[in-house]
Amino acid sequence: MNAFDRVRAMLAEAGQVYRNDPAFGGTGAAHEIDRCAARLEEPLRIALAGTLKAGKSTLLNALVGEELAPTDATECTRIVTWFHHGATPAVRAWHMNGLSAPVPVDRRDGQLHFDVESLDPAGIDRLVVNWPSAELSRQTIIDTPGTASLNSEVSQRTLRLLTPKDGVPGADAVLYLMRMSTAADVNMLSELNRQVGGRSGPLGVIGVVSRADEIGVGRIDAMFSAKEIAARYSAELASSGLCQAVVPVAGLLALTARTLRQSEFKALKALCDVAPDDLQLAMLSADRFCRPDSVLPLDSEVRVRLIERFGLFGVRIALALLQSGSTDSIELSKQLLERSGLTELQSVIDVQFGQRADQLKVHSALNELSRILRQYPTQRVAPIRAAATRMLGDVHGFEELRLLGMLRSRKTSLTEGEQTEVTRLIGGYGTTPDDRLGLDPFETMTSGREAALAAAHRWRNRSSNPLNDSFTARVCRAGSRSAEGIVADLSASRVADHSTRRH
Structure with a gap:
């Protein structure tokens, strides 16, 4: 059972406890559990x-x-x-x-x-x-x-x-x-x-x-x-x-790129025909661009609206893109979106x-469940509370997320290549087996399990290097555990495929 299903089951069990316990009949315990369960599904x-x-x-x-x-x-x-x-x-x-x-x-x-x-x-x-x-x-x-x-x-x-x-x-x-x-x-x-x-x-x-x-x-x-x-x-x-x-x-x-209008594209195209010296002078500031007495071939109201929608930076970028070859509003929108960040x-x-998403929602649900169980204590929910506490500390996905943030700045004794590999392995470039192993889908299907086994073995050995500092060792252990998770997922997929073929 994965973490999401385990938390779902824990919430169902806790809700049943509170609904059947007379001591909590007048409290909102069961309602709060139901609300937490609903949030998990959102x-x-x-x-x-x-x-x-x-x-x-x-x-x-x-x-x-x-x-x-x-x-x-x-x-x-x-x-x-x-x-x-x-x-x-x-x-x-x-x-x-x-x-x-x-x-x-x-x-x-x-x-x-x-x-x-x-x-x-x-x-x-x-x-x-x-x-x-x-x-x-x-x-x-x-x-x-x-x-x-x-x-x-x-x-x-x-x-x-x-x-x-x-x-x-x-x-x-x-x-x-x-x-x-x-x-x-x-x-x-x-x-x-x-x-x-x-x-x-x-x-x-x-x-x-x-x-x-x-x-x-x-x-x-x-x-x-x-x-x-x-x-x-x-x-x-x-x-x-x-x-x-x-x-x-x-x-x-970014907003303007996603909502670009054809009339705005035509207005910008008209500006491309202006003499370069006149256009450069008009683009020195937003006030100069919007002046009623400008030589630009657009009404001042249109120019004001362009500044409101694009900003001076956006108008400059859009004109540069049009002058360098953007031919229609769809292409311009795409290029503006890329340059917006x-x-x-x-x-x-x-x-x-x-x-x-599931890991983040599980984390929120576990915190909320723990709060509810503390607020409405009874011996019958003590095992659920202990299980929630263990999950908050043990779920490997949480560790991956924490390490991804820390790896951006904290020093390790890993080589540049090793750091790139372990970042990929713990999900820094995507969470599918293909992304984690750096393989294409066909390679993952045919040899992914063997590659993951090799990675698990390699990072387990790397974690025991006596020259590691504590943070490097922690990263290596996480890489090994992530690789083991890939092995388990791919093995389960193989079993499911064989079962499907037999039937």
């Missing part, structure tokens, strides 16, 4: 966190590919908002007293606007948005108010979700956005590390250098500067075990979160 919960104006709502829209989250400074940006997949669009406001009410929604200039003014925003605990979206069918995204806000109650809403007093966060994983690494960011990441990842390091925290194009003041090479800064932040934060990775993203450009972030999210 999509992974990813929260976007960060200080005020870090670009969380813009990044959420870019990830979903639609302008769902309001980005202007309305009451909605001060409320925790959950974005779920739903067959039909619907928005409800859940109040602090547990009651809920529908929220009127309208779309203006392509953006959703939630009317919460008549519902007393201060009394709203959260907004829940159901929206038909392929992205949201795989993960629930939670947009949180800015931490370190001047309004302490606004900041507390985020802290209650991510670092609650009972120690069980409402999110399974976190994207933490920052414009630069500040003391406030480090403090918040430290608390997230304690709450989300436990004492051994983070299980699901990725740092995002948001609004990365602003680091280079909108220059066309701004993302190169942002990548250098992100690498420095990554080293600083990962060395403390605070993030598994730090990725630079130009959120506005969103493609890299999506890849990191897939490897660190998506492919490990």
Whole structure:
């Protein structure tokens, strides 16, 4: 039985105990267990966190590919908002007293606007948005108010979700956005590390250098500067075990790339015909680009809208791509998306979160189950509590996630080739047997088991090297155990195949 099924069974057993025990008839123990079990079956919960104006709502829209989250400074940006997949669009406001009410929604200039003014925003605990979206069918995204806000109650809403007093966060994983690494960011990441990842390091925290194009003041090479800064932040934060990775993203450009309109493509194409000297002069600043008396062949309103949608950096990148050969809006959108950093972030999210969704949800469920069993103690749940404690310490997937974060910065006595191999083996480049072994699917099918056996033997021997420091030995043991897991999976697949052929 895998970890997911074991936790599911533990929750069912605990729920049965509480329902059948007269001492807990008037408590909410069974209800809390049921709620925990329901959460285990839901999509992974990813929260976007960060200080005020870090670009969380813009990044959420870019990830979903639609302008769902309001980005202007309305009451909605001060409320925790959950974005779920739903067959039909619907928005409800859940109040602090547990009651809920529908929220009127309208779309203006392509953006959703939630009317919460008549519902007393201060009394709203959260907004829940159901929206038909392929992205949201795989993960629930939670947009949180800015931490370190001047309004302490606004900041507390985020802290209650991510670092609650009972120690069980409402999110399974976190994207933490920052414009630069500040003391406030480090403090918040430290608390997230304690709450989300436990004492051994983070299980699901990725740092995002948001609004990365602003680091280079909108220059066309701004993302190169942002990548250098992100690498420095990554080293600083990962060395403390605070993030598994730090990725630079130009959120506005990413959103525009995913929602590029044909009219915008035509406007940009028209700018390509402008004399180079005139265009270069107009592109010196956003104000100069938008001036009514500009020689550019577009109305000032169109130019203002381009700056609002692309930013100066985005307009410069788009023009450079068009001048170098992009022929249609689809190709331009693809290239802008690549240069925004969103493609890299999506890849990191897939490897660190998506492919490990069950592990992250199991981790959250075990923490929640442990809390409930502590709150409602009885001798009959003592074995379940002991089993939950063992699983939190023993599940190898948790160890892989912790080590992936630490390997980015901590020194080992491994060679460069060995470090690349063990990173791949413990799932740093993907969690399928193909990804872990570095083989194509046919090779995995024909010789993967033998390759995994050899890797397990090699890393078991490497772990016993007397010159290893303790961290290197820990990494080697993890590599060996991961290889053993591949052997078990491939062996089970062979048995299943033989059984299928016989029948």
